[in-house]
Amino acid sequence: MKGHVLDTKKREKTGKEISKKLRRDGYIPAVLYGHKGTRSLSVRENDFKKLFEEIGEHSIISLDIEDGVKAEVLEKFLVDLLEKQRRTRSLK
Numbered sequence: 001m002k003g004h005v006l007d008t009k010k011r012e013k014t015g016k017e018i019s020k021k022l023r024r025d026g027y028i029p030a031v032l033y034g035h036k037g038t039r040s041l042s043v044r045e046n047d048f049k050k051l052f053e054e055i056g057e058h059s060i061i062s063l064d065i066e067d068g069v070k071a072e073v074l075e076k077f078l079v080d081l082l083e084k085q086r087r088t089r090s091l092k
Contacts, residue, residue, distance in 0.1 A: 004055055005062045006047060011040040032063065041065065 011018070011029065019029040027042040041063070051061070062070055 003062055004051060004059055005064050006043060006051055007064050008041040008043050009066045011042050014040050032065075039065070 008030070009027075011022075014029075022029045022042050023045075026045050028045050028048060030041045030043050032039045032041055055061075064070060
């Protein structure tokens with residue numbers, strides 16, 4: 001089975017204004033929750049959309065985090081991220 005990998009970047013800064021700037025720059029702000037705590041991340045919107053079109057709604061995706069950490073998430077959570085991104089844009 002082909003692995004699906006999504007590149008992400010760590011975010012040091014968080015908050016409403018930082019998230020707005022990320023969205024303007026073509027990124028989706030994200031938070032990865034796990035047993036070792038949370039990580040603030042950003043995902044290129046175009047990369048996510050392309051992967052979503054390729055694999056559909058029910059898959060496991062590996063996140064390649066900038067610092068070399070890898071994590072696997074259910075794609076459904078990432079779809080929720082994209083929907084939130086759309087809702088945020090429609091409120092502007």
